[in-house]
Amino acid sequence: MKSWKREPVKRVLQLFGAGIKSMHKRLLLGLALGWIAIVFALLVSTWFTGQRQIREVNDNHLKYEATLIAERVENDLSLRLDALQRLGRTLDPSMVDNPAYLNAKLEQNVLLGMVDTLVVINAQGRIVSGSPYQPKMYGVDVSDRTYFQFQRQVGRPYVSEPFINRVTQSPVVMLAVPLRDGGGEFIGMVGGVVNILNGSLFDRLRRIRIGDEGYAIIATASGRILVHPNSSWIFKSAPSAEQNPWLDLALSGWEGTALGPTANGDIALQAYEQVWLANWVVGVFLPRDQAYAPLEWFVRHLWLVGGVTVLVMLALLWWLLNQALRPLQSLERQIEAVGEGHRDFVAVDTRALEIQRVADTFNRVAQSRRDAESRLHDRQAFLDAVLASSPVGMFVYGLDGEIRYVNPAMVEMTGYSLEQFRSRGHAERAHPDDRDDVADLWRSSLSSGRDFQRQYRYLKANGEVIWVESHATLVRMESGAPLGFVGTLKDITEHQQVAALQRWEAEHDPLTGLLNRRGFERRLDEALADWLKGRVVAALILFDLDHFKPINDEGGHALGDEMLKMIADAIGTKVRKSDFLARYGGDEFAVLMPGCGLEQARQTAEALRRAVEALSVEHAGKRYSVTLSLGVTDLQDDDSDSDHPMRRADQASYLAKEQGRNCIVVTDT
Numbered sequence: 011m012k013s014w015k016r017e018p019v020k021r022v023l024q025l026f027g028a029g030i031k032s033m034h035k036r037l038l039l040g041l042a043l044g045w046i047a048i049v050f051a052l053l054v055s056t057w058f059t060g061q062r063q064i065r066e067v068n069d070n071h072l073k074y075e076a077t078l079i080a081e082r083v084e085n086d087l088s089l090r091l092d093a094l095q096r097l098g099r100t101l102d103p104s105m106v107d108n109p110a111y112l113n114a115k116l117e118q119n120v121l122l123g124m125v126d127t128l129v130v131i132n133a134q135g136r137i138v139s140g141s142p143y144q145p146k147m148y149g150v151d152v153s154d155r156t157y158f159q160f161q162r163q164v165g166r167p168y169v170s171e172p173f174i175n176r177v178t179q180s181p182v183v184m185l186a187v188p189l190r191d192g193g194g195e196f197i198g199m200v201g202g203v204v205n206i207l208n209g210s211l212f213d214r215l216r217r218i219r220i221g222d223e224g225y226a227i228i229a230t231a232s233g234r235i236l237v238h239p240n241s242s243w244i245f246k247s248a249p250s251a252e253q254n255p256w257l258d259l260a261l262s263g264w265e266g267t268a269l270g271p272t273a274n275g276d277i278a279l280q281a282y283e284q285v286w287l288a289n290w291v292v293g294v295f296l297p298r299d300q301a302y303a304p305l306e307w308f309v310r311h312l313w314l315v316g317g318v319t320v321l322v323m324l325a326l327l328w329w330l331l332n333q334a335l336r337p338l339q340s341l342e343r344q345i346e347a348v349g350e351g352h353r354d355f356v357a358v359d360t361r362a363l364e365i366q367r368v369a370d371t372f373n374r375v376a377q378s379r380r381d382a383e384s385r386l387h388d389r390q391a392f393l394d395a396v397l398a399s400s401p402v403g404m405f406v407y408g409l410d411g412e413i414r415y416v417n418p419a420m421v422e423m424t425g426y427s428l429e430q431f432r433s434r435g436h437a438e439r440a441h442p443d444d445r446d447d448v449a450d451l452w453r454s455s456l457s458s459g460r461d462f463q464r465q466y467r468y469l470k471a472n473g474e475v476i477w478v479e480s481h482a483t484l485v486r487m488e489s490g491a492p493l494g495f496v497g498t499l500k501d502i503t504e505h506q507q508v509a510a511l512q513r514w515e516a517e518h519d520p521l522t523g524l525l526n527r528r529g530f531e532r533r534l535d536e537a538l539a540d541w542l543k544g545r546v547v548a549a550l551i552l553f554d555l556d557h558f559k560p561i562n563d564e565g566g567h568a569l570g571d572e573m574l575k576m577i578a579d580a581i582g583t584k585v586r587k588s589d590f591l592a593r594y595g596g597d598e599f600a601v602l603m604p605g606c607g608l609e610q611a612r613q614t615a616e617a618l619r620r621a622v623e624a625l626s627v628e629h630a631g632k633r634y635s636v637t638l639s640l641g642v643t644d645l646q647d648d649d650s651d652s653d654h655p656m657r658r659a660d661q662a663s664y665l666a667k668e669q670g671r672n673c674i675v676v677t678d679t
Contacts, residue, residue, distance in 0.1 A: 044325050049316035053309060065279070065467050068301050069267040072220070072281035072294045079218065079226055080283035080292040086211060087287050088187070090202055091167040091562075094187045097128075106198050109148070112139030125185065125202035125422050126209050131158060132198045147177045153577040155626035157184045161199040162663045165190070166559065169288035172206055172234050172245060181206040181245040183236070206245060212237050224278075224296035231289045249273035262292045262528035264516060269298065286596035289540045297464055337591040339431055341369060403499035405431075407482065407494055409456070420499055441475060459484045459492060465502065474534025476503045519593040521571055522578035530592035530600055534652045537604050541645040549611030551601040551618070552659035553640040556671040558597045561636070565629035573627050573636065580625055584617040600659075608644050608676055615640045615674045624670065637672035639663050644678060 060605045078525040097119055106110040116128045116139060127147075130139040135153025152158050157170035170184040185202040204211045216236045218226045228237035231246040232623025249272070251258035256268040260282035267281045277298045282291055283547065347353045355373045403420030407413055415429045421427060424439065440448040444466040455462035460481040467475050482497030517529025525533070540546040555577070562570040577595065579602075585591055590602040601618070603611055626635040643655055 020315065024367045033551055042320070042327070046320055049320060053153055053312055053316060056312060057305070057309050060308070061302065064301055064305055065269070068279050068296060069281070072224075072296060073267055073283075075220060075226070075453075076294040079215070079228075079294070080285050081227065083215070083285050083290065084287050084602035085177035087169060087285070088563075089168075090121070090124050090185050090204075090211075091187060093124060094185060094200050094202055095167065097121060098189050100199070101130070101189065103189070103197055106130065106139055106189060109139050113141065113143070119200060124210065126205045127203035129201045129202060129203065130189075130198060133196060133343055133637050138198075144177055152176075153607040155184075155252075157186045158199065158455055162196055162668060163184050165196060169290075171232060172229060172236060175203065177347040178205075182209075183211075199430070202609075206236055207241070217242075218621075220294060220296050224294070227293045227295070228285075228491070229257070229261065229293065231263075231291060231292050232263055236290065240259060243273075256282070257291075257293060259516065259528070260284075260293065263519070263521065263526040264528070266515070279418060289595065291503060341365060351627070356662060403501075405482075405497050405499065407495040409494055414494065420480050423470075423499065423501055424468070430471070439469055441469060443467070455482065455484075462495070462497065468499075476501055476606070478502060509635050521592050522575055524578050524582075524599075525590055527592070527594050530590060530602065531652060533590045534655070537602060538652055538655075540604070540647060541649070547605060547607055549603040549606040549608060549642065549644045550655050550659045551603070551611055551615050551640060551642050552594070552656065552663050553600075553618070553638045553666075554595075554597070554598040554663060555622075556637040556639055556667070557634075558636050561627065561634045561637075562631075564632070565634065569601060569629050569634075573625070573634070576625050576627070577622055577636070580621040581618050584621050589614075608642065608678060611642050611644065612674060612676050615642050619672065619674060639666035639671050640674045641666060642674060642676040646678070 071294075080489055097115075099543065103113070112130045116346055119141075122126055127144070128141045128469050129137050131152060132138050135146050135151055135155075135158050137150045137152065140147045140286065149345045155170075155173070157168055159166050160170075161623070162408040165188040166603075170186065172181050172183050174180070175182045183206060185197050185204065185205045187201075188196060189198040189200060191197050208386055212228075215226065215228060219239075225239040226237070227235060227239075229235050235243045235246050235248055238244055247258060248254075248261065253273050256270045257280070263284065267279070269277065269279055270281075272278050272295060279296045279298065279301055281294045286290060329465070335625070349353070357369065380554065383572075388593060403423045404415075404417045405413060405420055406415040413428070416426075416428050416431055417575060426439070436446065437449045437452045448464060448466050451464055452462055454460070461484070462480065465477065465479045468478040478499060478504050479500045482495045485493045485496050487493055491576060517525060517532070519526045534550070536548070537548040541548060544600060558570070561573055574593070574597070577599075578591075579598070582591060585601055588603075588604060591604075592600045594600040601614070603614065619640060622636060622638050626633050628634070640662075641659040643658040643662060645655055646658075649655055658677055658679075662677045665677075666673050
C-alpha cells in the first residue's frame, strides 16, 4: 500500500524538481522582458506622439509662413498695378503716340523703382516708349502677346503668364493696365516688366528660408516656376504629379498642408496658399529630417536612460528573486518527505502567494472528478471574462443563423441587448440601402461556410447611423464538423468621415463651398464623355464679375469675400440640383448643366444675371454692387476635349463685356 502511494508522489516530485531548477531564471527573464516591453512601449509612444505634435506645430507654422508670403506677393502686385493705373491716368490720350512726351513722363515716375522696365504700347500693339531707355524695344510688335490681347478685349489690370522678353531674351512677367480716351475707347496700355531672374519683385522672395534647409517657391497655376532657391528651376515646368502630388493639387486651386515627396525625392512638410490676383501658388517646404531632428535627439537620450534603467532593475530583481524563492527549498524538502511517505501533505509558512499556490496545487492532486469539473467551469468563466473585456464587439452565431452570444462591447456599441438581437437578425440592423446586400452575403456564408466580411452602414438602437466593419469566421471541431460562426464588429465611422472630407476638400472652394477648378473640370470631362458616347447634351455657362475690383480695393478682401459668398448663395438657388456650380477662379464662375440645351441655359443665365444684379454690400457709407458678363455654349461634335467648350464660353463672356457688360452672349460655334 505504501509503495502504491509513493509512485505518483515521486513523479510529481520529479516534475516540481525540474520546474524549481529553472524557475529563478524564468522569473528573472519574464520580469526583464516585462521591463524592456514597458520601456520600449514608452519610447515608441513618445516617438509617435512627438511626431504628431511636431507635425501639428510645423503645419501651423508653414501655413502661417505661406499665408504671409502670399499676402506679401498680393500686396506687392496690387501696389504696382495701382501705381500703373495712376500713371495711366496722368498720360494725355492725344499724346499716346508721342515718344518724347511719354519718355519724359516715364523717366520721372516712381514706378521705376518698383519694376524693371516701364513701357507704353499703342492700340496697334507696338511699343512707343520705354524706361530705362532701350533702343531695341521701340517699334516692337507685341500684338500677339496674351497680355495685350487681354487689355484690348477685357481692359482691366492683369498679371501675365511668364514669357521670354524679345528684347532682353530673359524671362519676365508683365503687369498691364489699359489706356482709354475720353470716350472710353481702348488706345493702348501701360506695362511694368518684372525680370524673373533678377527683378526687384522676386529677388527678396528667393532669399526666404524656413529654418536651416526649408525654403519657399512661387509657381503659376499653369505650372511655371517663378521663385525657387535653386536658380536652375526658375522658368522651368513644375514637378509632375508623380514627383509631387500635393504641388500638382495646389496648381488646381487647393490650399492646405501635407507631408509628401518633393522633386528631388526627399520627404518634406509642405504648405500651399493661392495668390488669386496673379493666379500664382506659394509653396513652403520644410524637410522632414529637419522637422523631426529635436525629437530624434530626445528619443536617443531616452533610449540611453531606458537601457540604464533596465540594467539596474535586472540586478535588483535578481537579488529580490533570490530572497523570495528561499521558501522553495522548504517546499522541496516537504515534497520529498511526502514522496517517501513521511507526510500526507505539504504546509509552507510563507507570504509568497505563488509558492503557497504551488503547495495547494500539490495537495489537490488526488481530488475527485468534481474538482476537475470545477476547473472546467473556471476555464469557461475565464473565457467569458476575456470576451467580456474585449474592446471590440464580438458575437457568436449558430449554424441555423440564430445568435447565441454578444459581448458587452457590442451591446454598448449598438445599443441592442442579446434578447433584441435574437428578436431581429444581425443583418436586419443594417441601413435600408445596404440591408439586401448584407443579408445576401450573410445567407451565402451560412450555406457555404465562407467567411463573412463587409463594411456597411449600421442603425443603432437610438437611430444613429454608423459605419461598421463586420468579419465572421466558421469555427470547426477537431473532427472538422462545423460548430458555428464567431465574428467581430468594429465602428469605422471616423475613418469614413475623414476620407469623405478629404475627397470633398480636394474639389471644393473653401470660401464659397462651390466646386473649384479641379472639381469642375473633372465633371466637364465626364459630361463630354457622355456626349461623345451617348449624345447626352449639356450646356456650359461661364461668367465673371463686373466692377468687383473696387470692392476689394476700397472695402478690403473681407468685404470682397462677403460679396463672393452672397453671390454663391444667390446663384445656387437659380440652378437645378443636377447642375454643377463652381468658382472657377478669383471672380470667375462656371455652371455645367447636363441634359440641358442652349435655350434653357440662356434662361438660367438670365436668372443668374438678375439674381446677382440685385445684390449689394455696404462699406463706410458706400454701397457696392456687381453685374455679370455671361457666355453660354453647349457641347459640339468637334469638341475633342473640355478646352473647346471652355474657350467658346470664355470668348462669349469677353464679347458680353465688350457689349457693355451685364448681358448674355450665346454661342454655338
